[in-house]
Amino acid sequence: MALLSIxxxxxxxxxxxxxxxxxLDVEKGCIFSVIGPNGAGKTTLFNCITGIYRPTRxxxxxxxxxxxxxxxxxxxxxxxxxxxxxxELFSHLSTMNNLLLGRHIHMKSGVLAxxxxxxRSFPAAxxxxxxxxxVERIIEFLEIEAARDAPVAALPYGTRKLVELGRALAMEPSxxxxxxxxxxxxxxxxxxxxxxxxxxxxxxxxxxLMIEHDMNLVMDVSDEILALNxxxxxxxxxxxxxxxxxxxxxxxxxxx
Amino acid sequence: xxMKRDYYEDIQLFRxxxxxxxSVLSLAALAVLPFMVGGYTLYIVNLIAINAxxxxxxxxxxxxxxxxxxxxxxxxxxxxxxxxxxxxxGGVPFVIxxxxxxxxxxxxxxxxxxxxxxxxxxxxxxxxxxxxxxxTQIISHSEFTGGHMGIEAPRMSFGPFEAxxxxxxxxxxxxxxxxxxxxxVNLMKTRVGRAFVAIRDSEIAAEAMGVNLSWFKTLSFxxxxxxxxxxxxxxxxxxxxxxxxxxxxxxxxxxxxxVIVGGLGSVMGAIMGAALLTYLQIKLQIVQxxxxxxxxxxxxSKRFFNPAGxxxxxxxxxxxxxxxIVIFEPLGMHGIYLRIKRYWRMWPx
Numbered sequence: 307m308a309l310l311s312i313x314x315x316x317x318x319x320x321x322x323x324x325x326x327x328x329x330l331d332v333e334k335g336c337i338f339s340v341i342g343p344n345g346a347g348k349t350t351l352f353n354c355i356t357g358i359y360r361p362t363r364x365x366x367x368x369x370x371x372x373x374x375x376x377x378x379x380x381x382x383x384x385x386x387x388x389x390x391x392x393x394e395l396f397s398h399l400s401t402m403n404n405l406l407l408g409r410h411i412h413m414k415s416g417v418l419a420x421x422x423x424x425x426r427s428f429p430a431a432x433x434x435x436x437x438x439x440x441v442e443r444i445i446e447f448l449e450i451e452a453a454r455d456a457p458v459a460a461l462p463y464g465t466r467k468l469v470e471l472g473r474a475l476a477m478e479p480s481x482x483x484x485x486x487x488x489x490x491x492x493x494x495x496x497x498x499x500x501x502x503x504x505x506x507x508x509x510x511x512x513x514x515l516m517i518e519h520d521m522n523l524v525m526d527v528s529d530e531i532l533a534l535n536x537x538x539x540x541x542x543x544x545x546x547x548x549x550x551x552x553x554x555x556x557x558x559x560x561x562x
Numbered sequence: 563x564x565m566k567r568d569y570y571e572d573i574q575l576f577r578x579x580x581x582x583x584x585s586v587l588s589l590a591a592l593a594v595l596p597f598m599v600g601g602y603t604l605y606i607v608n609l610i611a612i613n614a615x616x617x618x619x620x621x622x623x624x625x626x627x628x629x630x631x632x633x634x635x636x637x638x639x640x641x642x643x644x645x646x647x648x649x650x651x652g653g654v655p656f657v658i659x660x661x662x663x664x665x666x667x668x669x670x671x672x673x674x675x676x677x678x679x680x681x682x683x684x685x686x687x688x689x690x691x692x693x694x695x696x697x698t699q700i701i702s703h704s705e706f707t708g709g710h711m712g713i714e715a716p717r718m719s720f721g722p723f724e725a726x727x728x729x730x731x732x733x734x735x736x737x738x739x740x741x742x743x744x745x746x747v748n749l750m751k752t753r754v755g756r757a758f759v760a761i762r763d764s765e766i767a768a769e770a771m772g773v774n775l776s777w778f779k780t781l782s783f784x785x786x787x788x789x790x791x792x793x794x795x796x797x798x799x800x801x802x803x804x805x806x807x808x809x810x811x812x813x814x815x816x817x818x819x820x821v822i823v824g825g826l827g828s829v830m831g832a833i834m835g836a837a838l839l840t841y842l843q844i845k846l847q848i849v850q851x852x853x854x855x856x857x858x859x860x861x862x863s864k865r866f867f868n869p870a871g872x873x874x875x876x877x878x879x880x881x882x883x884x885x886x887i888v889i890f891e892p893l894g895m896h897g898i899y900l901r902i903k904r905y906w907r908m909w910p911x
Contacts, residue, residue: 356770382772394770396763398827399756402572407760411772413753417785420752421745426570430752438569477771 307370309334309513310355310481315364317354324350325537328364332481332530337507337514339524341548342534343557348517349391351534352483355515356388357381368481383411387479389470391486391517397459401450401469404458405441408476413437444472447509448502464495471502475510482506484516488523496520500527525549533557573751575744592736596729604728608800610840611739612793617820617832618746619789624818625826626750627782628762629678630687633694634790634817639809640697641667641791642798643707646715656718660738660795667791668784675783679776694814702806712805715798725799735796742789746829749785758782759827790817816843823887825896834895842883846876 308331315328325347332338340348353359355366357378366373373381387408396404415430423430445451448468453461458469467487474482487503488496500523507514518524524531524545531548533540535557541548548554576582596604616638623629645663648654654662677689701707718725718734725731749755757778760768769775798804816839824835850860863875891897 358766378766378769379772379774382770388770390767390770394764394767396760396767398763399759403756403759407756407768407771407773410753410757410760415753417749417754417781420754421749423748423752424575426574430748431570431573434573434752435569438572442569473771 311367313365315361317361323537328539330532332515334513336529337527339516339518339528339531346534347537352485385480387474387477388483389474389485393466393470395458400455401453404469404473405476408473409437441476444475448472482512482514486517488520503527596732601728604732608732608735610837611735612796613836613840614833615739615742615793616790616817617836618829619786620817621821621832623782623786624821627758631690632687632814633690635809635813636694636697637667637787637790638794640670641794642804645795646798646804649716663795664788664792668788671787672780672784675780678779698806698809715802718799823884823894825894828896831894831896846880849876
């Protein structure tokens with residue numbers, strides 16, 4: 307059974323139909339890309355999955371459970387992590403603390419335990435150390451050790467992108483949504499990101515659903531691609547099929 | 563640069579030797595203070611300690627969670643009255659009544675936190691403002707709370723021991739203040755504190771991390787109200803009397819000023835802000851006795867205000883100091899402290 311299964315999804319804002327009749331299945335362990343021109347409804351699709359928007363029609367099932375009507379924090383607790391198109395970090399916190407927030411759902415300490423620890427043997431302190439160790443491994447994996455204790459607002463753009471990716475990984479999700487992971491990056495950074503996305507799938511055992519505009523990267527790394535335009539599905543299939551599909555070419559380049 | 567050997571060092575109370583030494587020295591200073599200074603100074607220090615507890619609590623809400631409250635005088639009043647009433651009318655011992663007062667206040671904080679889920683910025687300010695004013699009105703018109711006259715506070719006691727003298731009162735109040743400061747520092751370094759800051763920096767990302775916004779926003783109100791309630795209770799004992807009139811809007815705003823002047827999002831800042839504003843408020847009442855500028859200000863007030871106008875001078879100076887700090891250092895006194903620290907680290911270059 308598919309990890310994420312969407313049937314006849316539709317949402318409109320007032321008179322604007324943002325998505326209509328979208329169906330897709332994301333198999334466990336694959337890298338699934340969503341492409342389409344600006345305004346095609348790609349981010350809206352992500353927002354429906356994570357519970358920021360409530361779709362007007364259709365069903366979304368994740369790991370057998372219904373996602374429609376769930377709040378964003380609930381979808382996060384169910385194992386869906388995401389990054390944002392315009393980086394959404396906790397800008398006053400250090401990289402370490404940003405990633406530790408990714409561990410939030412795996413931690414338990416409440417107000418009392420958090421306020422009263424006085425030594426390393428207290429449960430809250432032990433929990434804190436354990437999760438810092440986990441986060442350290444992700445920092446090493448993404449090679450952002452230099453940014454470990456710096457407030458993220460002061461970091462360069464590319465590093466901030468990585469911190470956001472690391473924060474999503476720290477959640478140990480089973481489904482990772484990446485909203486334009488290489489936006490604003492140069493050629494070299496894009497190539498690194500491509501390797502990382504593959505490594506993440508393999509090492510962290512996570513399924514990836516990704517919005518991306520860089521066609522070389524999309525064609526290289528994806529197992530399956532969905533092309534959207536004006537909220538409707540143009541075509542879905544493996545890269546070679548989508549690449550040369552006349553409707554996709556038309557949507558991107560216009561009619562001849 | 564300190565080398566870290568394990569992760570506990572990231573979160574422990576005394577992160578470096580310097581912090582440890584500074585903390586031990588200041589605790590020692592606090593311990594010997596009652597033997598060094600007179601009753602009146604000790605009374606001022608008590609007020610500072612109490613206001614510091616409020617400022618820490620309010621800073622958790624405003625500085626860390628990014629919400630606003632103009633109604634903290636309400637929680638202060640609830641804490642003061644609950645504690646005194648529990649002891650006088652309920653016969654509850656002080657040791658239980660004090661935390662109970664905090665918890666009652668926290669419950670009200672939780673309830674007031676509920677509208678904060680839907681309100682933001684100026685709207686939340688008005689909602690909390692209404693709460694603060696309503697509390698004062700209800701208390702001053704209820705027979706049970708002694709109406710406008712208020713009620714006498716009993717003595718703080720632990721079993722047979724009663725805090726009668728100034729130094730004894732000081733010992734109790736300062737111990738509570740130190741414990742609550744440590745608790746706040748710890749809390750802000752662990753899961754709950756981080757969730758608060760996450761809400762402040764980006765609600766949308768906090769939610770994507772699985773932070774339940776509704777729960778943590780109301781929790782922040784409750785924690786903040788707990789601190790304020792405990793402080794209110796201590797204030798009742800420091801003044802030996804509670805009356806509704808003192809818990810007014812100006813008090814709520816003064817609390818907020820302490821947090822902003824001290825530095826948003828810093829426990830140390832809250833303490834510094836509380837100390838400065840409490841001290842100024844008391845000292846400016848006798849501004850005419852200040853050397854050099856005192857007689858000058860007296861002359862100004864006689865010439866430009868009515869004869870009783872010295873109170874205006876007091877407010878003007880108070881306001882001017884606040885404006886100056888906020889303009890020159892938006893991070894408040896904590897920001898000034900950070901800059902001095904950085905300067906000395908680089909010294910002599």
